[in-house]
Amino acid sequence: MLEEQFSVAARDGVSLPVDVPAAPPRLALWALAGLLLGTYVLLQLLIPLPVLAVLIVNGNLRTQQQVVDFLISENGIGLALIASALAALATVTLAVVWARAWRWLVPGSPFEMADWLAWRKPRRIRLWMVPLITLPFVFMVVVPISLLIGPAEVEPQLLLFSSPTLQIASSLVVTTVVPFAEEFIFRGALYNALLPAGEPDQPFWRRHLVPFLLTSLLFSLVHIPTGFLTAGSIVMILLLSLFLGALRAVSDSVQASIVGHVIWNIFGALSLILANTLPV
Secondary structure (H helix, E strand, O other), X not given: OHHHOOOOEEEOOEEEOOOOOOOOOHHHHHHHHHHHHHHHHHHHHHOHHHHHHHHHHOOOOOOHHHHHHHHOOHHHHHHHHHHHHHHHHHHHHHHHHHHHHHHHHOXXXXXXXXXXXXXXXXXXXXXXXXXXXXXXXXXXXXXXXHHHOOOOOOHHHHHHOOOHHHHHHHHHHHOOHHHHHHHHHHHHHHHHHXXXXXXXXXXXXXXXXXXXXXXXXHHHHHHHHHOOOOHHHHHHHHHHHHHHHHHHHHHOOHHHHHXXXXXXXXXXXXXXXXXXXXXX
């Protein structure tokens, strides 16, 4: 890989010495992407297990139906929400400390958070412009899909916002740590792992096409097991992923996709609160 060769290179517009590679080793980028994704997914599954085990051992949950009833109760949903929040927080923490840990493992490594996760000042668009771009996109996507394909809300989402307490807790989680964790995984580490080395005569679209498409597809697929099974929800999550990928590609920064993700989730949280509050 060109970025792993020692040559005259530039990062963020600054020339690097001839003995400094332009980007982290490809294998290390893949390791980071796998570590972040594994942490995020596995912790959401593992954290509730001790609580369920105690309830089963104590006889509170004797049958399979009782387990199912607990999982869809306010307490069960709250437990899942706590697991999601802790998993996202652990993922963000690992993402933030990775560059420092790598420098400890590889003394003299020049790579910063920008090199691993594209955590840098956006280019081509300003960060304050992202909400102005995202809000019209939300309305142009949500309304046509709801009218032509069907509601995009799925049952697990509605359950997360089924009571005033859950509405507050869920809104806080899905608009803070969750967007950071998911963007660090997909538009940060994984996007960088898929991004080929830049060449002066290589078109911008060709360099970004593969990471743009693959991260968008994987982001959508990861959400299917969480209940995104209806036609409207699948189309919605795919269009969201493509939009966030476009923000990442155009701005060359995960910060833009994080802001876009936060804005989208704020709108989604408000919609789900209204769906659970307004009479049918």
